[in-house]
Amino acid sequence: MADIKKTMYASTMLADLDIRTDRFGKRRIFSIKFTTKDGKLRFVPTAYATGCRGMNMKLHRFRGIQPCDCKGNPELHVVPVKITNIIEYNSHIIDWSNGYSIQ
Numbered sequence: 001m002a003d004i005k006k007t008m009y010a011s012t013m014l015a016d017l018d019i020r021t022d023r024f025g026k027r028r029i030f031s032i033k034f035t036t037k038d039g040k041l042r043f044v045p046t047a048y049a050t051g052c053r054g055m056n057m058k059l060h061r062f063r064g065i066q067p068c069d070c071k072g073n074p075e076l077h078v079v080p081v082k083i084t085n086i087i088e089y090n091s092h093i094i095d096w097s098n099g100y101s102i103q
Contacts, residue, residue: 006093007092008093009094009095010094010095010096017049020049020050026072028048028049029046029068029070030048031045032044032081034086034087037082046068047067048066049065055080063081063086064079
């Protein structure tokens with residue numbers, strides 16, 4: 001059988017990124033694949049969403065991605081990711097065709 005990847009609308013992915021914790025107060029951990037500003041493809045298998053100190057993330061259309069281990073303990077540093085550079089979120093390919101502005 002062919003391995004067919006599922007898609008997710010960009011607006012759904014961004015709404016899901018805005019939910020920081022589950023109903024028990026634990027951080028929501030996800031996987032993400034994105035390109036950096038210099039064109040490198042990066043994959044972070046376990047991460048959680050966070051902000052960057054001193055930067056208005058929503059105004060500049062970025063999201064802070066904190067790599068972590070499987071228990072949610074932070075590793076490395078926060079990576080600011082431009083939302084239009086996100087390619088996959090939780091193994092779903094991001095579909096930007098639902099009227100969301102890519103600018």
